[in-house]
Amino acid sequence: MRSELSGFLTELSWPRPQAPAFDAGAAPADPVVLFERWLREAVAAGVPAAHVMTLATVDVAGRPDARVTMLEDVDEHAFWVAASETSPKGKQLGRVPVAALVFHWAQQGRQVRVRGSVRPAEEARTAAAFERLSAHARTEALVDRQSRPLHDEAWLSDALGDAGELLRLEEPGAVSAPSWRLWGVDAGRMEFFQADLxxxxxxxxxxxxxxxxxxxxLLRP
Ligand SMILES: Cc1cc2nc3c(=O)[nH]c(=O)nc-3n(C[C@H](O)[C@H](O)[C@H](O)COP(=O)(O)O)c2cc1C
Known part of the structure; x- marks a missing residue:
């Protein structure tokens, strides 16, 4: 029989020891400017992995899916994420090109939500982002098969070894991972939540x- 968690959860407080004041009336006209400010403040306040977010997608049957990924870049109005085209999230992004992102910076009682349409990045942008990955991440991306059942660990070990060797032998920029790409979430709506003590x-x-x-x-919280 499963233990009852509700009592335990009730005891948990909502940590927001450094909740900063937020004057919404003085917020910048461009939400991407505010996002960048809050992200930098989260890092300065010691929020761990402040660039890690929840990426929510929808499959062709309309069923939602979500997982944690890293934010690769932000520009004008697009938030860029990396995903293999063959992974569940890559297929969802390609076939139902809408997504939502959620950042939660608990120490500051802050949440940022982003919703928008999705587009694949141009080849050059994806290639440049691929080169910025660590050697380990590039090796993993070359082998891909993300989210597939892991039946043959020996095969995987060989494939990772071969991919690592290929990356070591080739000039930087000469190898690309065919299924790995950047996707831009064009923000159509963004929302900033500042909790208050x-x-x-x-x-x-x-x-x-x-x-x-x-x-x-302003929305009623
Ligand atoms: C802290 C953290 C960061 C992650 N960052 C990424 C990432 O940047 N890209 C990625 O593909 N998966 C990342 N993952 C793994 C994803 O959460 C997920 O397990 C994987 O992408 C498979 O998702 P899918 O089956 O929906 O395609 C991360 C997981 C954690 C816990």
Whole structure:
């Protein structure tokens, strides 16, 4: 019989010891600017793995899926993530090109949500990002087969060895992983949640409208 967790969970507090004040009225017009500020503040405040987020996708049957991944880059309005085209998330991103991202910086009581349409990066951008990966990550990407059942560990060990050897022998930039690519989530909506120690939480939503740019509104938390 399973143990009852509800009592244990009730005891857990919501940690927000460094919850900063957030003046939504003074927030920048561009939410990407605010995102970058909050990300840098999270790192400065010692939030571990502040660039790690939840990436939510949808499959062709409309079923949601989510997993933790790293943020590879952010520009104008796209948040860039890396995913193998053959992995479940890669197939979902390719076939149902919409996604949501969630960043949670617990120490500061902050959450950022991003929703938008998805597009694959151009080859050059993917190639440049691939070169920035660690040798280990490039080796893993070359072998790929992410999320497949692990039946043959000897085969995998050989494949990783061969891939590592190939990367060592070739010039930088000469080897690419055919299934590994960057995907851009074009933010159409972003939301910033700032928890407050007294419970006066602030929730600011940005919505992008064609021709009018970003509009903001406060939401009841
Ligand atoms: C801290 C952390 C960071 C991760 N970063 C990535 C990442 O950047 N890219 C990735 O493909 N998987 C990453 N993963 C693994 C994913 O959560 C997931 O297990 C994997 O991508 C397979 O997902 P899928 O089956 O939905 O395709 C990370 C996991 C953790 C715990």
């Amino acid at each position: 007294e419970g006066h939480h602030v929730r600011l939503r940005y919505s992008r409208h064609e021709g009018r740019g970003w509009e903001t509104e």
